[in-house]
Amino acid sequence: AQRVTQPEKLLSVFKGAPVELKCNYSYSGSPELFWYVQYSRQRLQLLLRHISRESIKGFTADLNKGETSFHLKKPFAQEEDSAMYYCALSPYNFNKFYFGSGTKLNVKP
């Protein structure tokens, strides 16, 4: 069965510290992986997707097919990064999306 697991409900770090938000998945095939972010009182929005290999707002994520992981990383957290982060998976044809339960990132001053 398809599943996306985000083991941490809450992650608190100090400003300037490195951040890693974990995401593991199970899927019988080659999925597309995404990270979505929801800032306070804002809509859910796409942060990055693995096929674009971009760095958005200093965040990167590498797809590790062997470990079936897609962890989100940032070397130096900023207070404005505080938000809810969701890892998501989709089949190649984007006919459905599976979201993890989310990790709340709190960056302290």
Added chain:
Amino acid sequence: DTGVSQNPRHKITKRGQNVTFRCDPISEHNRLYWYRQTLGQGPEFLTYFQNEAQLEKSRLLSDRFSAERPKGSFSTLEIQRTEQGDSAMYLCASSLVGGGHNEQFFGPGTRLTVL
């Protein structure tokens, strides 16, 4: 605002009543998705449309739920005989498929409370 809009933003209803939500996607987007999100969980996929065709439905979508996108533009999600377990945030998202891109743009959601 040219983003995805959803109406109403909040709906309180009594158990057993029917409710209908509307989603207006970004105008040129050909795909429209419905999700349900409960407290402490991520969005759960319910169904999606490509233009007016409903191509995928989750097992979560019981026979009390029906969705339509009659002209390939706005969509409605109806819940009949609501139950307290239907209380959730209902999210709509739209995307333009093609060229390898499928970024979903989400609406603000409709929060349903069933008393």
